[in-house]
Amino acid sequence: MTVSVSVTVNGQRYQDEIEPRLLLVHYLRDRLGLTGTKIACDTSQCGSCTVLVDGVAAKSCTCLAVQADGTSVTTIEGLAAPGTLHPIQEAFWDKHGLQCGFCTPGMVFATHELLRQNPNPSPEDIRHGLEGNLCRCTGYQNIVRAVQTAAAAMGGR
Amino acid sequence: MSARIFGSAIRRREDPRLLTGTGTFTDDISLPGMVYAAMLRSPHAHARITRIDTTRAKSAPGVVAVFTGADTAGVLKPLPCAWLIPNSNLKVAEYPVIARDVVRYVGDVVAVVVAQSAYQAYDALEYIDVVYAPLAAVVNPQKAAAAGAPQVHDSAPGNQAFHWTVSGGDVDAAFKSAEVVVKDRIVQQRLIPTAMEPRAAVAQWTAATGELTLWNTTQNPHIVRFIGSIVTGVPEDQLRVIAPEVGGGFGSKIAQYPGEFIAVFAAMKLNRPVKWTETRSENFIATTHGRDHVQEVEMAGTRDGRITGVRAQVWAGMGAYLSAAAPGIPTILHGLMLCGPYQIPAVHEDVYGMYTNTTPVEAYRGAGRPEATYLLERLIDRFAHAIGKDPVEVRRANLIPPFTSGHTVATGLSYDSGNYAGALDKALAQVGYSALRQEQAALRKQGRYMGIGVSTYVEICGLGPSQVAGAVGFQGGLWESAIVRFHPSGKVNVFIGTKPHGQGEETTFAQIVASELGVDVNDVKVIHGDTDKTPMGWGTYGSRTTAVGGAALAMAVRKIKDKATALAAHLLEASVEDMDYADGKFFVKGAPAKVKTIQDIALMANVAWNMPAGMEAGLEASSFYDPPNFVYPFGAHVAVVEVEPSTGQIQLKRYVAVDDCGPQINPMIVEGQVHGGVVQGIGQALWEEAVYDDSGQLLTGSLMDYAIPRADVLPDIEVLSTVTPSPHHPLGVKGIGEAGTIASTCTVYNAVIDALRPLGVDALPMPMKPENVWHAVQAARKGA
Numbered sequence: 001m002t003v004s005v006s007v008t009v010n011g012q013r014y015q016d017e018i019e020p021r022l023l024l025v026h027y028l029r030d031r032l033g034l035t036g037t038k039i040a041c042d043t044s045q046c047g048s049c050t051v052l053v054d055g056v057a058a059k060s061c062t063c064l065a066v067q068a069d070g071t072s073v074t075t076i077e078g079l080a081a082p083g084t085l086h087p088i089q090e091a092f093w094d095k096h097g098l099q100c101g102f103c104t105p106g107m108v109f110a111t112h113e114l115l116r117q118n119p120n121p122s123p124e125d126i127r128h129g130l131e132g133n134l135c136r137c138t139g140y141q142n143i144v145r146a147v148q149t150a151a152a153a154m155g156g157r
Numbered sequence: 158m159s160a161r162i163f164g165s166a167i168r169r170r171e172d173p174r175l176l177t178g179t180g181t182f183t184d185d186i187s188l189p190g191m192v193y194a195a196m197l198r199s200p201h202a203h204a205r206i207t208r209i210d211t212t213r214a215k216s217a218p219g220v221v222a223v224f225t226g227a228d229t230a231g232v233l234k235p236l237p238c239a240w241l242i243p244n245s246n247l248k249v250a251e252y253p254v255i256a257r258d259v260v261r262y263v264g265d266v267v268a269v270v271v272a273q274s275a276y277q278a279y280d281a282l283e284y285i286d287v288v289y290a291p292l293a294a295v296v297n298p299q300k301a302a303a304a305g306a307p308q309v310h311d312s313a314p315g316n317q318a319f320h321w322t323v324s325g326g327d328v329d330a331a332f333k334s335a336e337v338v339v340k341d342r343i344v345q346q347r348l349i350p351t352a353m354e355p356r357a358a359v360a361q362w363t364a365a366t367g368e369l370t371l372w373n374t375t376q377n378p379h380i381v382r383f384i385g386s387i388v389t390g391v392p393e394d395q396l397r398v399i400a401p402e403v404g405g406g407f408g409s410k411i412a413q414y415p416g417e418f419i420a421v422f423a424a425m426k427l428n429r430p431v432k433w434t435e436t437r438s439e440n441f442i443a444t445t446h447g448r449d450h451v452q453e454v455e456m457a458g459t460r461d462g463r464i465t466g467v468r469a470q471v472w473a474g475m476g477a478y479l480s481a482a483a484p485g486i487p488t489i490l491h492g493l494m495l496c497g498p499y500q501i502p503a504v505h506e507d508v509y510g511m512y513t514n515t516t517p518v519e520a521y522r523g524a525g526r527p528e529a530t531y532l533l534e535r536l537i538d539r540f541a542h543a544i545g546k547d548p549v550e551v552r553r554a555n556l557i558p559p560f561t562s563g564h565t566v567a568t569g570l571s572y573d574s575g576n577y578a579g580a581l582d583k584a585l586a587q588v589g590y591s592a593l594r595q596e597q598a599a600l601r602k603q604g605r606y607m608g609i610g611v612s613t614y615v616e617i618c619g620l621g622p623s624q625v626a627g628a629v630g631f632q633g634g635l636w637e638s639a640i641v642r643f644h645p646s647g648k649v650n651v652f653i654g655t656k657p658h659g660q661g662e663e664t665t666f667a668q669i670v671a672s673e674l675g676v677d678v679n680d681v682k683v684i685h686g687d688t689d690k691t692p693m694g695w696g697t698y699g700s701r702t703t704a705v706g707g708a709a710l711a712m713a714v715r716k717i718k719d720k721a722t723a724l725a726a727h728l729l730e731a732s733v734e735d736m737d738y739a740d741g742k743f744f745v746k747g748a749p750a751k752v753k754t755i756q757d758i759a760l761m762a763n764v765a766w767n768m769p770a771g772m773e774a775g776l777e778a779s780s781f782y783d784p785p786n787f788v789y790p791f792g793a794h795v796a797v798v799e800v801e802p803s804t805g806q807i808q809l810k811r812y813v814a815v816d817d818c819g820p821q822i823n824p825m826i827v828e829g830q831v832h833g834g835v836v837q838g839i840g841q842a843l844w845e846e847a848v849y850d851d852s853g854q855l856l857t858g859s860l861m862d863y864a865i866p867r868a869d870v871l872p873d874i875e876v877l878s879t880v881t882p883s884p885h886h887p888l889g890v891k892g893i894g895e896a897g898t899i900a901s902t903c904t905v906y907n908a909v910i911d912a913l914r915p916l917g918v919d920a921l922p923m924p925m926k927p928e929n930v931w932h933a934v935q936a937a938r939k940g941a
Binding site for chain 2: 019021022026029030033034035036037038039040041042043045046048075076077079080085089092093094096098099100101102103104105108123126127128130131133134135136137138139140141142143144
């Protein structure tokens, strides 16, 4: 059995027949070829698969693709125009907020969500805001710096 | 400008692709006609397989094939152990790629489904009927040594994989004449490396040519090729291993596993590309673990604080099979480091490598050295307490005095250079040690329990001289190689044999080239991870990529410089002896106005219109660097904690790390390595623990139960450094990848014990989770 979904991803509208059980993350990665979104666990603990659904951060491994029907999804490939970086991406680069880079797309979107809710977070706010995203390389310290830098660059937007 | 690029905190060139989702990891690869493999894994820790029926699975939707051990036996050779420790009565039990008659840990592969989609492959696993006859299991390495313990392998009586000893000095005499002896029993709990990227493989077979390409999440693609050719029978020259972006390893991507070779087997059998990607749940049960020691340890000393001997017995869990490097970890990388940075005249250690019905154990960040450092640092605090001295004072009294070119310790190692007291002084000054002790005393009067933990450490890194590798049974070399190629435009490609997987060597290695040759750092591209493109290398582990691979690169660059000097002399009509060089420019001594830039030289060498007689065209050099010795980074760490005895909660208030990895190529990257390393070690001290029940079920089989550190439970780490160059390394550099993890577990442990000593608590099990702390406090109160 398949169902029809219509999703706008990174500004492009897609109409697909999919299995109802298909997870959004697999739809993005396997059907649309948007492999920037990562899968690092199977229990919704790590946050690597975080994307924006209608502008709000969501763990795409915990969401069926059919639930995204009619929504607009942003993945890491679509956060900034090709060849450019969003201020969050730029800040992660500046502050060495990534090492292996596997958790990074999810971490960038968790930051996006954090700054959407709290444009001027304290270091403590940042640490609490990112506790749903796991990184094994950085010890989080430079991620905190990156988020502070991004917040400043985005000027409280 | 470019000369100073060595030592600059420039941004990493790896980052733009990783930040935009355009880097390609193994699981991101998709090939036409590709099918997906999923593994059926044993749910029993120890059982006989009495029947496997794959009939229903074979007819499930989308299924292309189902394989069992009966299919792979005789085609795929067993996985070899690659570190055969001599003089240890080593018993290497056969490690089949797919189990046939007996399963020996939860996670052992029993069957494989290949299907059109990953979903269909996992669905079909449910249709495989396996009948098991469960057997008694053993999970604790010390219990595995007991008489009557369940036997994991018939070929290893008493479950003993090896028994290795290290001795130096007269340890019996030291203990006989000791004024003070302190003893401890240490459980180095089993840890799960948990690299964020799960392991994966994509295998593509070209029947017409016999070529096989394997994309694999590995820290060492050339070793995968070497071992892979043995296991699969694909000749080494026809086997291309590509490690694309690799999302962390921490030791868990050193060994070769069933998954990649099953993908190869299936691709060849089906003549289609096959992808296998583990789930996180599989990663927890079937990707290697770390640590797992039970140690009985003791230290002898004098009342005035001199350490005179250390003696230990270690039962090191190996898991159900010997993973590739496993036997070398509790022996060479642990036992030989038993003197640490101290003048300890006599040591003896017996290490028993034990088979248990658990996931195989391998290197995990630090690999052996954290276990040695922890053992020593815990004993020293115990010793200091026994003689009523400040633990810093005892350390200071025993540290090896500063040395710049070699110091031999009782285990026989010759450390390269060190200034241990210098690092300790800096750490204590940063944290304000004496003021903290006063604050601690004041807080105790208020009923608050603050603790200060200190540790000094040295690690053996930059593995290592190949001759030593051979002598200690490592089944490979440990040199590194690099090729430097100048293009006509003056741009440079560097090809290296090691495999960065998050450490940023595309940037730091470009910095080496830029600083040595005066080219713009952005004109240097570093290529790695493809055995068809890059020269042979032995991999990234043991903090060896910069220490050994960086040296190979420096040597290759210096060959380029020699050739460029000769060519410049020819073009400037001077003799080579009269030439001078500065910042990428070659000129005749005393005549700096007339120069040939390295770009001029690169162009001429490539067009070769005007070369000196006998000089070959091109500007390219390769180097094979085999280090004359290991490198020995060191440092001193301090942690400050406050413990709430009524709840067992530990608050980590400050953490100061002073590390010495020699001259730093990129201080930003060094600092990042320290952050990550320290936090992993703190994870062991406070939260992380792989727990098996007595039947061998892993109770911490997901990120819900295995607690890796999160952002909200950590303070900022205060990172400082001292600089003591390695005397034998061409750039003086050592290594920094593991330092933080080696030092931080014991530092935090010592701080917590220091906090709780007034309550009578002098030992805690790790991780020091609130429950454990609370129980220890209660027990001490009852005992008092």
